Amino acid sequence: MQYSNRVLNTPSSFIRNILKVTDAPDVISFAGGLPNPISFPLENLQEAINRAIDENGSKIFQYASTNGYLPLRQYIADKYNRKHDLGITADDILLTTGSQQALSLLSQVLINPGDGIIIEEPGYLGAIQAFTMSEPSFYPVTLEEDGLNLEELKVALDQPNVKFIYTVPNFQNPTGLTYTAERRKEVYELIKDRDIILVEDDPYGELRFKGDSLPYIAAGKSENSVLLGSFSKTVTPGMRLGFIISKNKELMRHIETAKQASDLHTNIFSQYAIYEYLTHNEYDTHVQKIIELYDAQSKVMLEALEEHFPENVSFTRPEGGMFVWATLNNGMTAMEFFERAMDVGVAFVPGDPFYTSKKDVNTLRLNYTNSAPEVIRDGIKRLATILKDAEIVQKS
Amino acid sequence: MQYSNRVLNTPSSFIRNILKVTDAPDVISFAGGLPNPISFPLENLQEAINRAIDENGSKIFQYASTNGYLPLRQYIADKYNRKHDLGITADDILLTTGSQQALSLLSQVLINPGDGIIIEEPGYLGAIQAFTMSEPSFYPVTLEEDGLNLEELKVALDQPNVKFIYTVPNFQNPTGLTYTAERRKEVYELIKDRDIILVEDDPYGELRFKGDSLPYIAAGKSENSVLLGSFSKTVTPGMRLGFIISKNKELMRHIETAKQASDLHTNIFSQYAIYEYLTHNEYDTHVQKIIELYDAQSKVMLEALEEHFPENVSFTRPEGGMFVWATLNNGMTAMEFFERAMDVGVAFVPGDPFYTSKKDVNTLRLNYTNSAPEVIRDGIKRLATILKDAEIVQKS
Incomplete structure (x- = not known):
């Protein structure tokens, strides 16, 4: 069967493909773009759902x-x-x-x-x-x-x-x-x-x-x-x-x-x-809680990056949202870094799938919204050991 | 702006376009393909929804x-x-x-x-x-x-x-x-x-x-x-x-x-x-109820068609599902019939949108699942008056 050009040219999602690996319980994942489940208004949603059924019935x-x-x-x-x-x-x-x-x-x-x-x-x-x-x-x-x-x-x-x-x-x-x-x-x-x-x-x-x-x-x-x-x-x-x-x-x-x-x-x-x-519900109050949560988690990640990553790695300092973007300037590609990171049980998304015209890039995406502060610190430390090892190899 | 060929060639749904007309409260509609809302297991679904939330939480x-x-x-x-x-x-x-x-x-x-x-x-x-x-x-x-x-x-x-x-x-x-x-x-x-x-x-x-x-x-x-x-x-x-x-x-x-x-x-x-x-839940028992409902409604429609429609209109006799298909053999197109039917407050779907290569056809779709028996009888009778008027005009 000859499939359509459109689907043959479309990459399947790198993130979704690595989910099986990154979702393993012993892996620290900065890979997904998942909201923190703490942020779902579970009880209020359940009330809303029941009210919607009770008031509107079959329609x-x-x-x-x-x-x-x-x-x-x-x-x-x-x-x-x-x-x-x-x-x-x-x-x-x-x-x-x-x-x-x-x-x-x-x-x-x-x-x-x-x-x-x-x-x-x-x-x-x-x-x-x-x-x-x-x-x-x-x-x-x-x-x-x-x-x-x-x-x-x-x-x-x-x-x-x-x-x-x-x-x-x-x-x-x-x-x-x-x-x-x-x-x-x-x-x-x-x-x-x-x-x-x-x-x-x-x-x-x-x-x-x-x-x-x-x-x-x-x-x-x-x-x-x-x-x-x-x-x-x-x-x-x-x-x-x-x-x-x-x-x-x-x-x-x-x-x-x-x-x-x-x-x-x-x-x-x-x-x-x-x-x-x-x-x-007080939607604005709910959103404020998410903001405070992500603010704290982003600070932890940025502090850990400052403290543990070598100086030749630069990174963005977001004013909101869910991601930090890091650039390696040590000769390593993000895919190489990713493979070594999996050995120490940490996942992120190498930059490649975010480009339409580049490969083997030295950039990567780190998500901070879906990990607790101590997990973020631990994950960044583990990643830092790889970067330091690489530096030693490079210098020797 | 030049839109894509694919969307310029795609018809918008005839059924969805006439919804505003056919959904008016005084219109008898055989047009949609809606399940009868009586068939939705409302209470059991609500229980299932609450159980799903209680047992699984945020995931x-x-x-x-x-x-x-x-x-x-x-x-x-x-x-x-x-x-x-x-x-x-x-x-x-x-x-x-x-x-x-x-x-x-x-x-x-x-x-x-x-x-x-x-x-x-x-x-x-x-x-x-x-x-x-x-x-x-x-x-x-x-x-x-x-x-x-x-x-x-x-x-x-x-x-x-x-x-x-x-x-x-x-x-x-x-x-x-x-x-x-x-x-x-x-x-x-x-x-x-x-x-x-x-x-x-x-x-x-x-x-x-x-x-x-x-x-x-x-x-x-x-x-x-x-x-x-x-x-x-x-x-x-x-x-x-x-x-x-x-x-x-x-x-x-x-x-x-x-x-x-x-x-x-x-x-x-x-x-x-x-x-x-x-x-x-007893899904099979639930489906059996829908079957009995639609069986009864289809019988009412078929009996009304037999009784009131002129002999030159033929129609299918479904063994299940939701639709009867009628063919006019009186020289009228289904679109002409549709326009006159709207005057007597009855809607159906003229056959045209079901063909990729024909226009001005003499076929039409009648749905029986979403109208009560007395409404079905009334609607078919009203349609029959148009067909009889058309015959008189044709003969005169």
């Missing part, structure tokens, strides 16, 4: 509309208008089966084989995977400390048939970097008059533990803006509930058709349950 | 594996081995976001633009929509009383790059027809030595109210078999839970990659909830 178990449960879309519109002044209505929102599905739908409706996608380098591997299924040409643009490199962005924008730019402006996956206010404006100036969609994927935006929340690059300002959100990092990822926000009616109509073809509609039981949870 | 709210919850896959394997002697293991099963997603994934991994799909004519419109997103060439084969027309099938099998055949062998959507045992064998003989996948989509198989259950065409016999199942028609469609069964390891590996790219994994909360429901 939460029936087929439902493709764009999603109206009160939940209205809740999201009100929240983004209040917090980010977007000027949107419930009709500008479509609920998706996690924001992974939003990435898949966007590329399905915008990309013919060979059309261009501008992507941060390094970029989110789930996005690379979703987009690759539509057989695009990737135009990677270096993600710097302040955001996308503007010179590279200018060149990329002039490439043929570029359909959209994919960004994660807050606490990016994998780097943890956040675009500065200045860089957001500069990127907006470059794209605002072009027939190119700017996608801002913002699953972590609420999880800021340092500094002030910044305005989006294009959301609320441009017809060509698409903003993605998710309940996975603040309520539950297991229910797979994300959303697409855009005032671009034509785009949203095509996305709705693609959504029908993909899975008819998003799990309606979960939509009711999460709506009930959001409207009957 | 049912966390990210999960792409192929699905192992005990549920094992349950499905055991059931199909017991009832259909398929000889499968849990690893031959992947849980999907409804069986609509299974249709989407199959075409994504098998079809390059222009590759062939053999489809029943008329065929399931959700499948036509899902497949069209992969830009195939459709080779429709007439679905007759006994199953696919064999002469047409032979010709279609010899078309270039045919990748799979899509069938609904039991109580087909839209016709309600069931392949005979003999025709199943004949189809199997034609396909068994070819490098072509046979998809058997069987969401209604358990809902048989007449005759005996028949062996699948290829499931359990051939490496090239794919069997699709769903909990939508017997437990709940709202939770979007379906499954793919195939012993073809290479195919399943590609489907898993496409599934990761599409939505990472199926809602794990719902997988646990439905597993708890299935393992703590």
Whole structure:
């Protein structure tokens, strides 16, 4: 059987492939991107679920509309208008089966084989995977400390048939970097008059533990803006509930058709349950608890990195979110480091799957949200021993 | 913005587009394909959900594996081995976001633009929509009383790059027809030595109210078999839970990659909830109740059709499932009939969206599962008045 080019060219997820190894009980894993289960509002969710059933009966178990449960879309519109002044209505929102599905739908409706996608380098591997299924040409643009490199962005924008730019402006996956206010404006100036969609994927935006929340690059300002959100990092990822926000009616109509073809509609039981949870609990207080937890865990990791890692390893200092990005400057590739790290029972994600055009890189992603402080310290110490051994070998 | 060819060529669902009209409270709708909400095991599901939370805690709210919850896959394997002697293991099963997603994934991994799909004519419109997103060439084969027309099938099998055949062998959507045992064998003989996948989509198989259950065409016999199942028609469609069964390891590996790219994994909360429901309740007794309900409702519709419809309208007599298929032989197209039917407050689905190569057809789908007996009688009577008026006009 000859399989489709799209699937033959699509990498299976490195993270999901190593789950069996990294999930072993004696392995310290900084590999996944899992929220800390402590952060799930278990009791309040259970109450919300029972209330949703008691009050709505069989209709939460029936087929439902493709764009999603109206009160939940209205809740999201009100929240983004209040917090980010977007000027949107419930009709500008479509609920998706996690924001992974939003990435898949966007590329399905915008990309013919060979059309261009501008992507941060390094970029989110789930996005690379979703987009690759539509057989695009990737135009990677270096993600710097302040955001996308503007010179590279200018060149990329002039490439043929570029359909959209994919960004994660807050606490990016994998780097943890956040675009500065200045860089957001500069990127907006470059794209605002072009027939190119700017996608801002913002699953972590609420999880800021340092500094002030910044305005989006294009959301609320441009017809060509698409903003993605998710309940996975603040309520539950297991229910797979994300959303697409855009005032671009034509785009949203095509996305709705693609959504029908993909899975008819998003799990309606979960939509009711999460709506009930959001409207009957102090969501902001709950998010504040997650922020404090991740703030503490990130501090522990950064302190351990400072204390134990050799000076030739640099790393980012995130203001929120879930990840630290480290760069080895000792001649070792991240894959070599990964293999030796498995020997000492520590896992992380080598940088390779976050690049569309590079291999054998010297960068890696460390997750701090899903390990207790003492485990983080222990894991970083173990990794440090490998790096020190490597230095000794190098010097000898 | 230039959208992708795949989405520009994909019809949005006729059924979903007319929902606003057909869902009005004063409209009698035979249009949808909704299970009767009476059939949802509401109380037992609520118990199962609470048990799932109490016993498993936060892990049912966390990210999960792409192929699905192992005990549920094992349950499905055991059931199909017991009832259909398929000889499968849990690893031959992947849980999907409804069986609509299974249709989407199959075409994504098998079809390059222009590759062939053999489809029943008329065929399931959700499948036509899902497949069209992969830009195939459709080779429709007439679905007759006994199953696919064999002469047409032979010709279609010899078309270039045919990748799979899509069938609904039991109580087909839209016709309600069931392949005979003999025709199943004949189809199997034609396909068994070819490098072509046979998809058997069987969401209604358990809902048989007449005759005996028949062996699948290829499931359990051939490496090239794919069997699709769903909990939508017997437990709940709202939770979007379906499954793919195939012993073809290479195919399943590609489907898993496409599934990761599409939505990472199926809602794990719902997988646990439905597993708890299935393992703590008399599922067969529950299904028996649905069968009795639909048997009664189908009888009412068939009797009303016999009594009120003119003789030049023919219709199928399903042995199970949810639909009757009617053919007008009075010169009227189904779309004309539909428009007049809306004037008397009755909706159905005109046949057009079930064909890949025909327009202005004289066939239509009637659903009997989601209306009470007296409503069914009233609706069919109202439709009959239009047909009688048309006859008078024709004669005069």
